[in-house]
Amino acid sequence: MAVSWVILVILVLNVVLVTSSPTPVNNYQVLAGHQVWRTEGEREAAAVMGRLEREGLVDVLGHGTVSAVRVFPESKDVVSASLRREGIKYQVVIPDLRSHFAEERRRVKKELLSSRQMETCLESDCPKPLTQRYMTFPEMEWYLHDLKARYSRVELKSIGKTFENRDIWMVHIKPTAARGTIKRDAIWIEGGIHAREWISEAVTLQLLDRLAADNTSLTRNIDIYSVPIVNPDGYEYSRTTNRMWRKNRSIDPSVRQDCPGVDLNRNWDEGYGVGASTNPCSDTYQGRNPFSELETRALKKEMERVSSTNNFRLVMAVHSYGQKLYYPWGYTREKAPYTAEMKSAGEAFAQAASVRGRGRRGTQYEVTSSSDLYLASGATDDWSKGALNVKYVYTLELPDEGFHGFALPPSHIKSASRDVWRGLKKLIPLAREK
Ligand SMILES: [Zn+2]
Structure with missing residues (x-):
């Protein structure tokens, strides 16, 4: 027996x-x-x-x-x-x-x-975002529900559906000690807009875990919003079919059906068209028109709402790879408003997030303008700056520098998250200074 x-x-x-x-x-x-x-x-x-x-x-x-x-x-x-x-x-x-x-x-x-x-993550029990392997989209959903169940300050809301009918989840981490009715500061963290950048979702979930648990002045009086998995259709397609998939999975019958998908980070309406492709088969296809996609429309609506109810201080879009912190503009080489401030707060982030050492032991983040090497438009960061006038706006490229590229082994999830958390603890207070 x-x-x-x-x-x-x-x-x-x-x-x-x-x-x-x-x-x-x-x-x-x-x-x-x-x-x-x-x-x-x-x-x-x-x-x-x-x-x-x-x-x-x-x-x-x-x-x-x-x-x-x-x-x-x-x-x-x-x-x-x-x-x-x-x-x-x-x-x-x-x-x-x-x-x-x-x-x-x-x-x-x-x-x-x-x-x-062995870490496990089951439907009924997913108390921590995994660090030993990349989670599936349903596992990430279970984790988000669990986060909401564990913390009364966490709200979870589906802000729309994707082309393949998956939910676009938004997490709201409320302040623990909100004072009066004054407009509160808000920050926004976007993850996973590009399908193959799996480390983005993994790190964003780790950050949400830490932010929800935080009981310091860092989060006491702010609203934190995050859409950690912007592009679940693309993510699942990248997991199951094509590891190098970047776009979403929408099919536009008026264009051509054999080349699905729009690059969601070329679909926002700021400098639309510059450095993006009009060819639906290209990986940087901008879509038929700005905000042609369900995902970008859902994000736009929520970000506009936050902008009207709060003092929107910081937007960070988390990508991989390259170990860079980019500030706008991406579509032009002209200077964006508050470039000096974005640069200096960005340097503080990079200093805290970088780890000295050579090769695998070291991680150095570099702060630079998005348009430094080439122009690209239609991204979250430029739109947040141009349309919402958010003072501190960044695109963060997580590790590594190209050795593994998008196929970063899951063993890096822990260190990448730890480093970004250190950087964020410096950046958030700086972004809130008037
Ligand atoms: Zn990306």
Whole structure:
């Protein structure tokens, strides 16, 4: 009898492990033959790659002293010819993305199985956002409901539905000691607008966990709003089908049905169109018109509401990767209002969030203007600045600097969250100074 119980427990454990591990349904087959190339020469490469991306020939993964791009199987020859013509050297760093991710999944699974204290997250019990693996969207929803159940100051509201009918959840962390009827300060944290940047949701949930639990002056008298998973359709598609998916999953019958999705961070109405693509097959497709998407419309409505009821002090959109804190504008090289203030408060964030050390032990955040390397429009940050006049506006690019890129192993969730929390504790009070 005892033996059969042991077997049963092992079987149940296996089921939990199997069902709760991030198992893609089709092995990322769509990425077969896709390569990652690295190019040298910052500005020249960024300009050429931007153009090729708008034409739907490559997918720009990140810029820096080297640029990384995903090159589609059918566009290898034309991209290579373009680069040669411009005198830009390149190197193939990942020859096949499908097998690259298959290998990565095997490694993470092995790590997961060997870790002694396995984190679990079930429908009825999800008390902490996970740090050993990336959560599924339903798990994140369960966690948000749990957060609301645990803290009376937390409100949870669906602010709309996506194209595939998932909820867009907004968390409101209320002040613990609100005084009178004066307009309170408010901050806004956006996570997961880009599907493949999984670390964004993971870190945003960790931050909400810490903010809700905070009983210091940091959060005593402010309203904190957050939409931690802006793009659940894209996130789930990235988990199950195409790890490199960036856009949402909407289909516009008046455009073309074979290229779904709009880049939600090119869909806001501020400088709309600059540096974005009008090609629906491009990863930076801006959509048919500004706010054509359910997600951006839902966010706009709520942010406008907050702006009318509160003193909106700070907007932070959390992305990956690059370890950068960007301030507006992104669509023009002109100076945005309060650039000096955004820069100096941003430096305080970066100093607190950066960890000294080389390689994996160190994380250095750099503060710079969004338009530093190339122009891009239609993003949350520019709209918050331009339409709502929020004084402190940032786009945060989480780790790393490109070694893992979007496929940052879940073992980094803890340190990335800890660092950002340190930075935020410096930034929030600075953003509230009049
Ligand atoms: Zn992003």
